[in-house]
Amino acid sequence: MAPETIRKRRNDVHKEQEAVDEKKVESEDAKVVKPKYGPYVTFPYQRVWSRCILILGVMLIVWYNSKNSKEVVLARQKDILVSRALNVECSDDYKSELDKFSGCLPEKCGRVVTDKLVSASEADMLLRFAKSGLKLGEVDGGVKILDLQSGALSKGDKFINVYSLKEAQKLFNSADFAIYKVVKTKIQHAIAHHFGVNANKIYLTKPTFFSQITNIPAKTIHDEYWQPHVDKETYKSFHYTSLLYLSDYGRDFEGGRFIYIDKNGVNTTVEPRKGRISMFTSGSENLHAVEKVTLGTRYALTVSFTCDKDYATSDPNFDKIKDI
Template sequence: MDANSGYVKDGDGLVNIYQESDQLVGRFTENQLELYRNVVENIRKAVMEEFQLEILYFTAPTFITRIIGNASWAPNEMHDEYWHLHVDNDNTPHYDYSALLYLSDYDREFTGGLFAFKDKTRVHIVEPSRGRLLMFTSGKENLHHVRRVRSGTRYVMSMWFACDAQREFRNFLDGKVHRHFQT
């Protein structure tokens, strides 16, 4: 799910959970919206501190991803195959920094689903743990993938940041951003 636009990918394609209304009233309380904004801002500040940056801008999307381990599941399209090696800014060139906030625990809530960086000589594994924040530059130096989830359910919130002010996404979760997108 893209938390900002409201798009959710289900078995039938894309649906928008926000399009039924001009406001998010009833979907989220103001406290929940404020919590989301604070989480994004705290992660932005953590990335700035870790990489010693003076400026950094949140950019869309923010994906909240649920992956269910199911050996009989077959992907409908290439984008369903999350386990392929990739570089984030190959997909979206303005991504400068990537951040993942894990919302579930490896080996307790799911098996498989390990995050793996691959360089020329080694594979570096990150074990998901609820509350763990993984931050990295979005370029070719960080080729990575997620291994297939074998059982249980893996949750993660993924977001990206840019150094270019023109790429800043300012109006997230205002209840109106979905108007800019069509299904």
């Protein structure tokens, strides 16, 4: 056979093989690429939408976990509340004791928060009052207390009578005590209203005190404000407790939230807000603690009421200082 004929046949065989290979590849590609139920659906910005769906899914998971967490916020610092209440079942010991005092047993035990009871100017004046007195004391730990009835002020690991100091005559004035009395009366009537008791059946009891808390480590057991406790067990006379916050959580200090500790393992928190009043029944239904302050200074005023006339006390007043 001539060389040219051999060369031509080789080329024809080679072309036939290439055609077979191409058909084989196309067949394999068709098996891999071709969808079982027709062509894939595509749309504009497919990748962007896919990412959005993924992010939304993550957010839903986070929301679900937070919803089922063991902490409920009763009042945030940014909230401005006319009134927000959370009812809880009264403890048996609290109910049995208050049965002795006509018109003093609450319709429902619980917690109430309001930001509309005390004005901004009243809160400012009370904060100035608190700072004026508290600066006369010195403490090694992070808690400083000024009892308005007795004048007891934290001084190291003891207490001194601030009213006996000459500086007190210059620091305090009758307007300080007048504002305190106005605020105390507002709180008394608010407690009566929210818990359904007669305002004339609850009486101011001691101690009534300003508190200053910082992040200085505790030196004595009195500095360990974060320990869970029941007011009725700490102060036998207490039946209704109120706290007036004089500084802002997240602005003036970090940490320091008020935490109710319930039997079902859920913590209910109140974030302090300047001028905010938090009121609650003082029995074991309201076991609570204060979160550790991690930064800044937390100021508050505690005002409490009793149903027992034997534990009633009069309002502190400026004349008491002048007579010392």
